Amino acid sequence: MIGMTAKKERRIHGFTHPMTALRNADRDFDLTDTERDIIKKHMFPLTVIPPTCREGWIVCLADKYCSLYETFKKKRTER
Secondary structure (H helix, E strand, C coil): CHHHHHHHHHHHHHHHHHHHHHHHHHHHCCCCHHHHHHHHHCCCCCCCCCCCCHHHHHHHHHHHHHHHHHHHHHHHHHC
16 A cells, blocks of 8 residues: 555655645745745646746756656666
């Protein structure tokens, strides 16, 4: 049953991660409204509402780039 829970969490990670990250960041740092918005929307398009500032788009695109890089680098090393 633990394996099923881990698989389900992995499947919905993109939908739950932004709010989890925001809660953690709010707990540890004194964030501005812009920083909160960036954290909440960095998983766009899974968050549905796109980033509203230039910095948000930069973080969103950098996150996508890193994810793709890590995914394909990992696949290459598995061969």
